[in-house]
Amino acid sequence: MSALTFNLKIAPRQRLDLSPLTPDNLAGKQLADIERIELQCGNRKLAMGEVFHISGEDANEIVIHNSAGHTAKLDHIGSQLRNGRITVQGHAGDYAGYEMRGGELIIQGDVEAFAAGSLSGGFMHIQGNAGDFLGGAIAGDRQGMKGGTVIVSGNAGDRIGDQMRRGLLLIEGSSGDYCGTRMIAGTIGILGSVGQYTGYAMRRGTLLLKEMPALHTTFVDCGLHTLPFLNLMFQSFVGLPTCFTELEQNRVRRYAGDIANDGKGEILILQ
Amino acid sequence: MILNGVQIDDTFAEAFNMRGTRVIITAQNLKWAYHAANAMAGFATSVIACGVEAGIERELKPDETPDQRPGVSVLMFAMGSAVLMKQLETRMGQCVLTCPTAAAFSGIEGDPETVTRIGLGKNLRFFGDGYQISKRFGGKRYWRVPVMDGEFLSEETTGMVRAIGGGNFLVLAESQPQALAACEAAIEAMRQLPNIIMPFPGGVVRSGSKVGSKYKSMIASTNDAFCPTLKGLVKTQLSPEIESVMEIVIDGLTAEDISKAMHAGIHAACDIGAAGGIRRISAGNYGGKLGQHHFHLHKILGPTA
Numbered sequence: 272m273s274a275l276t277f278n279l280k281i282a283p284r285q286r287l288d289l290s291p292l293t294p295d296n297l298a299g300k301q302l303a304d305i306e307r308i309e310l311q312c313g314n315r316k317l318a319m320g321e322v323f324h325i326s327g328e329d330a331n332e333i334v335i336h337n338s339a340g341h342t343a344k345l346d347h348i349g350s351q352l353r354n355g356r357i358t359v360q361g362h363a364g365d366y367a368g369y370e371m372r373g374g375e376l377i378i379q380g381d382v383e384a385f386a387a388g389s390l391s392g393g394f395m396h397i398q399g400n401a402g403d404f405l406g407g408a409i410a411g412d413r414q415g416m417k418g419g420t421v422i423v424s425g426n427a428g429d430r431i432g433d434q435m436r437r438g439l440l441l442i443e444g445s446s447g448d449y450c451g452t453r454m455i456a457g458t459i460g461i462l463g464s465v466g467q468y469t470g471y472a473m474r475r476g477t478l479l480l481k482e483m484p485a486l487h488t489t490f491v492d493c494g495l496h497t498l499p500f501l502n503l504m505f506q507s508f509v510g511l512p513t514c515f516t517e518l519e520q521n522r523v524r525r526y527a528g529d530i531a532n533d534g535k536g537e538i539l540i541l542q
Numbered sequence: 543m544i545l546n547g548v549q550i551d552d553t554f555a556e557a558f559n560m561r562g563t564r565v566i567i568t569a570q571n572l573k574w575a576y577h578a579a580n581a582m583a584g585f586a587t588s589v590i591a592c593g594v595e596a597g598i599e600r601e602l603k604p605d606e607t608p609d610q611r612p613g614v615s616v617l618m619f620a621m622g623s624a625v626l627m628k629q630l631e632t633r634m635g636q637c638v639l640t641c642p643t644a645a646a647f648s649g650i651e652g653d654p655e656t657v658t659r660i661g662l663g664k665n666l667r668f669f670g671d672g673y674q675i676s677k678r679f680g681g682k683r684y685w686r687v688p689v690m691d692g693e694f695l696s697e698e699t700t701g702m703v704r705a706i707g708g709g710n711f712l713v714l715a716e717s718q719p720q721a722l723a724a725c726e727a728a729i730e731a732m733r734q735l736p737n738i739i740m741p742f743p744g745g746v747v748r749s750g751s752k753v754g755s756k757y758k759s760m761i762a763s764t765n766d767a768f769c770p771t772l773k774g775l776v777k778t779q780l781s782p783e784i785e786s787v788m789e790i791v792i793d794g795l796t797a798e799d800i801s802k803a804m805h806a807g808i809h810a811a812c813d814i815g816a817a818g819g820i821r822r823i824s825a826g827n828y829g830g831k832l833g834q835h836h837f838h839l840h841k842i843l844g845p846t847a
Binding site: 500 | 611686
């Protein structure tokens with residue numbers, strides 16, 4: 272069976288909510304039925320058939336083709352995804368993978384804000400750059416990402432992992448300011464540079480960095496250490512499509528903090 | 543049945559249902575993994591007074607362990623799950639947590655219907671006094687407990703399965719050194735096999751017991767029928783030329799594991815044969831009424847023996 276493919280044929284004037292585009296929701300439906308599904312676009316509703324050329328039949332393998340030059344206003348791609356795979360050829364908008372619980376979400380371009388927000392399972396690979404609040408909590412939520420694995424091949428914006436509760440967030444590039452703010456637990460790895468106020472109000476969790484950030488005074492230096500648990504962490508990277516798999520030395524400088532908020536988080540700087 | 547001049551008695555070993563678990567202990571090098579494992583498997587020869595029966599199953603190369611360090615696997619058996627859980631926690635706390643560079647991981651995975659998860663580092667984490675850190679990798683939770691040499695790392699749980707304890711055979715020889723040499727050969731052969739331990743010192747026990755005693759407080763006492771110095775006094779099982787009897791007790795995860803171990807061990811002992819003073823191989827049982835598993839020597843050794 273060929274993948275169920277959605278080719279964007281219009282440039283939406285408002286943001287378009289693509290949350291109905293999940294394998295669970297489309298399984299067993301005929302193309303004609305799928306074309307009649309309504310999508311919220313701003314304050315209007317558009318039928319799927321007005322927005323996309325649809326082809327293929329395998330609802331477990333969805334491809335969204337957002338060709339270059341088209342808008343990145345495609346929000347909520349992979350929201351509440353539980354199984355199957357969604358591949359986005361091009362860019363995605365806000366809330367990609369929001370409340371995702373399983374399956375795979377592959378985005379071959381950039382994503383905007385709140386990607387992987389409240390994601391609790393599955394695998395998300397952003398092959399371009401990610402916007403602000405990646406893996407973070409949306410306004411009103413008390414927790415951000417709660418599990419699963421997210422890899423960003425490019426850079427990420429500000430406040431990534433805000434109130435993150437669990438899971439693995441790997442950024443191969445750099446991240447902006449307030450990385451890991453109010454983090455509750457989980458692991459964020461960043462191979463590039465990080466901005467200001469890294470780990471601000473972080474409660475628990477691990478930030479694994481290659482470059483030394485400008486730390487504020489509520490992070491304390493705990494010295495150089497060889498930590499065996501990093502072997503386990505590196506082992507858990509095996510098989511993931513990321514250059515984090517090349518990490519092998521487990522010697523780090525450990526900073527504990529934010530001591531203004533319990534101080535049980537840590538920033539590990541790879542030596 | 544005769545094997546290389548050694549008479550194999552038409553009898554059986556009587557074994558019991560137990561609960562078993564496996565812990566993988568790693569350290570900076572094999573020496574320190576052994577220090578932790580030997581401490582953990584120490585004073586664990588018999589459930590009668592030790593609570594558990596434990597032993598080192600085998601060495602593990604770095605590529606066989608979760609943290610890529612050299613290690614050893616320890617098997618531990620008890621008559622019930624509550625005792626096993628308690629003993630595991632105690633021994634983890636006093637023998638592995640205390641041992642420099644040592645870390646502990648689950649050695650049994652599998653279907654939740656057959657494998658029960660029991661605490662490994664689950665309660666030891668409280669030693670961290672609030673500074674302990676939980677990390678989840680690959681669906682498993684690990685605890686990092688700050689200790690004076692760095693961090694003690696332990697998986698939260700390990701697997702507990704239904705197992706069997708008390709498989710055994712007796713080596714009857716013309717002299718004590720000959721009995722011991724045969725037992726050493728048997729143990730050497732059996733240690734190559736997975737899923738089993740021989741919990742007694744060096745794998746061999748000399749004080750086989752019978753049920754009951756003339757003393758009211760004793761539930762078991764010396765197996766006088768197999769004591770060579772009592773040959774004239776009691777209803778002995780020994781012929782005049784037998785001067786020493788030693789027993790090898792085997793605990794294993796399955797009946798098949800124990801059968802294979804008995805097969806390998808008896809063959810190794812019989813390889814020394816009558817020429818080396820080994821005269822008989824027998825097995826310990828209680829008439830077949832107490833244990834749920836019977837390992838018949840002739841059946842294990844097969845018709846070709």
